[in-house]
Amino acid sequence: MNKLFLIVKHEFKQISKTKMFxxxxxLGPILFAAFAIIPGYIAVKAMDTEKDSYISIYCExxxxxSYIEDELKNDDINVLVAKNIDQGKESTLNKKSKGFAxxxxxxxxxxxxxxxxxxxxxxxxxxxxxDAVNDYVYKMKLGKLGLSKTDSQWLTEGYELKSFKISENGxxxxxxxxxxxxITMAISILxxxxxxxxxxxxxxxxxxxxxxxxxxxxxxxxxxxTIMLGKVFGASIAxxxxxxxxxxxxxxxIKLGLPLIDADITVxxxxxxxxILIFAMFIATFFIYIFIYxxxxxxxxxxxxxxxxxxxxxxxxxxxxxxxxxxxQNPNSPITVALSYIPFTSAIVMSTRLLINSPGLLMVLLxxxxxxxxxxxxxxxxxxxxxxxxxxxxxxxxxxxxxxxFFKK
Amino acid sequence: xxxxxxxxxxxxxxxxVKGVSFSTEKGQIFGLLGPNGAxxxxxxxxxxxxxxxxSGEILFDGRPLKKVDKDKIGYLPEERGIYKKLTxxxxxxxxxxxxxxxxxxxxxxxxxxxxxxxxxxWSLKKTEELSKGMSQKVQFITSIIxxxxxxxxxxxxxxxxxxxxxxxxxxxxxxxxxxxxxxxSTHVMDQAEKICSDIVIINKGSAIVSGxxxxxxxxxxxxxxxxxxxxxxxxxxxxxxxxxxxNYPRYVEVELEDDSFCNSFLQEVVGKLTIRKFEKVVPxxxxxxxxxxxxxxxDE
Numbered sequence: 283m284n285k286l287f288l289i290v291k292h293e294f295k296q297i298s299k300t301k302m303f304x305x306x307x308x309l310g311p312i313l314f315a316a317f318a319i320i321p322g323y324i325a326v327k328a329m330d331t332e333k334d335s336y337i338s339i340y341c342e343x344x345x346x347x348s349y350i351e352d353e354l355k356n357d358d359i360n361v362l363v364a365k366n367i368d369q370g371k372e373s374t375l376n377k378k379s380k381g382f383a384x385x386x387x388x389x390x391x392x393x394x395x396x397x398x399x400x401x402x403x404x405x406x407x408x409x410x411x412x413d414a415v416n417d418y419v420y421k422m423k424l425g426k427l428g429l430s431k432t433d434s435q436w437l438t439e440g441y442e443l444k445s446f447k448i449s450e451n452g453x454x455x456x457x458x459x460x461x462x463x464x465i466t467m468a469i470s471i472l473x474x475x476x477x478x479x480x481x482x483x484x485x486x487x488x489x490x491x492x493x494x495x496x497x498x499x500x501x502x503x504x505x506x507x508t509i510m511l512g513k514v515f516g517a518s519i520a521x522x523x524x525x526x527x528x529x530x531x532x533x534x535x536i537k538l539g540l541p542l543i544d545a546d547i548t549v550x551x552x553x554x555x556x557x558i559l560i561f562a563m564f565i566a567t568f569f570i571y572i573f574i575y576x577x578x579x580x581x582x583x584x585x586x587x588x589x590x591x592x593x594x595x596x597x598x599x600x601x602x603x604x605x606x607x608x609x610x611q612n613p614n615s616p617i618t619v620a621l622s623y624i625p626f627t628s629a630i631v632m633s634t635r636l637l638i639n640s641p642g643l644l645m646v647l648l649x650x651x652x653x654x655x656x657x658x659x660x661x662x663x664x665x666x667x668x669x670x671x672x673x674x675x676x677x678x679x680x681x682x683x684x685x686x687x688f689f690k691k
Numbered sequence: 692x693x694x695x696x697x698x699x700x701x702x703x704x705x706x707x708v709k710g711v712s713f714s715t716e717k718g719q720i721f722g723l724l725g726p727n728g729a730x731x732x733x734x735x736x737x738x739x740x741x742x743x744x745x746s747g748e749i750l751f752d753g754r755p756l757k758k759v760d761k762d763k764i765g766y767l768p769e770e771r772g773i774y775k776k777l778t779x780x781x782x783x784x785x786x787x788x789x790x791x792x793x794x795x796x797x798x799x800x801x802x803x804x805x806x807x808x809x810x811x812x813w814s815l816k817k818t819e820e821l822s823k824g825m826s827q828k829v830q831f832i833t834s835i836i837x838x839x840x841x842x843x844x845x846x847x848x849x850x851x852x853x854x855x856x857x858x859x860x861x862x863x864x865x866x867x868x869x870x871x872x873x874x875x876s877t878h879v880m881d882q883a884e885k886i887c888s889d890i891v892i893i894n895k896g897s898a899i900v901s902g903x904x905x906x907x908x909x910x911x912x913x914x915x916x917x918x919x920x921x922x923x924x925x926x927x928x929x930x931x932x933x934x935x936x937x938n939y940p941r942y943v944e945v946e947l948e949d950d951s952f953c954n955s956f957l958q959e960v961v962g963k964l965t966i967r968k969f970e971k972v973v974p975x976x977x978x979x980x981x982x983x984x985x986x987x988x989x990d991e
Contacts, residue, residue, distance in 0.1 A: 496772030
């Protein structure tokens, strides 16, 4: 039986039979949702006002109170009219109302609305009140200028904004900012998680051969390149299986789950060519990182040292995540374009650009070509470092020392 | 079967192996001896193709050693390694299959060796559950499971209890009887003396003694005596005609300058010590080793 196949099989088994792999493969998307989506959902929900909640208002202008009552009723907020300031404050302290607003009654003069609440931070209520008050004041002033209610209504009506994305072939996509944000974020996190997880797994596997001293037995049967490739492919198969399962679960959720929960999300459609390009870039990036990680494993003395030597690569991988919002807003800015050609960041950045404004096919292919050239370099680099340093003992080599070792004759 | 011709290896500015040459024959137990750091393990790693020699040539059956020849060699490294999460069976089979054998071919040998070492009932247990001695036996089985022509054992007895040492020695003799060539590296001379027919002593990277053990011993002469005694024997080294002394807990091995000093030496010690045993012997391998390494010189 082919020795490479045996090592690949061994490595894959070592990874896939762990409880963590099984749990993460099937529960990964749920955990991912729990960590990424639920906090966001909770944050958004926390900005909503509670249904059937109460607000106390003290104002001598009964018309204004009546107007506010009508406006707040749309959002299920009830108004308690306080007879004086003390009563209003008391109702807040007794938790009969969420907060208490003191509103000046002379709408002709500039004034200040004072809002009291137990936290002082529940701006969702104060903003609702202020919207109603300002709306009322604006209309009153227009009335004083001689405009009828209908005219005032007409004057305050404006346009709503709805964004569309057009592509060169004339297609129009009504996906909004939030939808694009979610899909690009999801793809970025998926790529980052898989690359990081299996890069680290492969490098740890190399370290464990060194620390368990099995590397000499392996080297007495196969050459260092076969061991390196076995580790890379063993980890890769595990990674691709996990990627596929996650992708299928995510697709099923979008197809079946979103309609069930009646979510107000427009899912960005990914065309087949887009998917192929994104997947090709993901594969190239995956192997670039995993080969480099394996060389780090060979150069490191133990897992702790390995953790330190990996930091620059992890930062490179996380950079597009950190800049995600800016990348989406400015997909053609010089920084975004540059990052989409740097092979360590290009998979995530070019994928984001592909989903937002479809850069020219040549640009994408150029980015992919740079990745492939880098991959060839990474394989050569990793092969040499692995063969030289896999039997090394003592000090862990940093990145500069690894490069010096690479260029040493 | 294996022939090293003037091989050298250096790390940066350190010469680990300098022009070492020796050859082994089929069915021979060959001792690769030397103090720690002498270059034994580096030499073995070059035979195994783990390291490439800077110069020189390694021949296998008269032709240059190729990568495929690795499958005909079994190797037990000095630093023992084991996959803790694999069972004993999985561990041995994995490395056996990496040597190009099929599972069916390995199964027969596996059963035989596990039974021989009394490890049969441990075959489905994880290797992390094994004692150190059992683990070493498993590693030994791993090195021979593919029925190699040559077995290289780097310090195989290190850390074993006497019973396990005997069992391992027995296993080595079985391999010898089957016509396997065994290259046995150690710095413990007693072990080498008991089982090796031919040796090479390496010191500071160079081979300083090599050849048939019996010939080396006889060439060293018979001017050594072993004395078992009671009393303070510290004066022995000052007796006229004594060239060197090795003190053991219960006896001394004395090298005389010449065979003719034997009687006068006996008279000296009889008057001062209670002698339990006095025996004229050929020098022990330990003695030859010490003399060689310390540069006392050996007449060959």
